[in-house]
Amino acid sequence: xxxxxxxxxxxxxxxxxxxxxxxxxxxxxxxxxxxxxxxxxxxxxxxxxxxxxxxxxxxxxxxxxxxxxxxxxxxxxxxxxxxxxxxxxxxxxxxxxxxxxxxxxxxxxxxxxxxxxxxx
Numbered sequence: 001x002x003x004x005x006x007x008x009x010x011x012x013x014x015x016x017x018x019x020x021x022x023x024x025x026x027x028x029x030x031x032x033x034x035x036x037x038x039x040x041x042x043x044x045x046x047x048x049x050x051x052x053x054x055x056x057x058x059x060x061x062x063x064x065x066x067x068x069x070x071x072x073x074x075x076x077x078x079x080x081x082x083x084x085x086x087x088x089x090x091x092x093x094x095x096x097x098x099x100x101x102x103x104x105x106x107x108x109x110x111x112x113x114x115x116x117x118x119x120x
Contacts, residue, residue, distance in 0.1 A: 008033045
């Protein structure tokens with residue numbers, strides 16, 4: 001475990017020299033030591049942070065490149081589907097127009113037959 005060294009005796013003596021009562025100086029020095037007992041073994045060094053930062057930048061660049069390629073592929077698929085749908089809609093429109101034309105012709109023949117039948 002990596003810790004900071006804190007000299008409680010020297011700290012308490014400096015406080016006593018400044019007029020703090022011996023008991024208060026000793027308690028305060030012990031509390032400062034307790035507060036400074038920090039485990040630094042899990043704290044990253046600057047070099048480790050720089051390496052991590054570089055790795056993250058590289059990961060983001062790779063992710064950005066992949067996402068751009070995915071968007072291009074997706075755009076291509078969308079354009080293909082859109083083109084196919086347009087062709088299908090045009091074909092359906094053509095079939096509907098043909099059917100309507102046939103129905104109108106049949107209706108005209110029916111009406112003509114009704115008129116001829118009523119006229120006799």
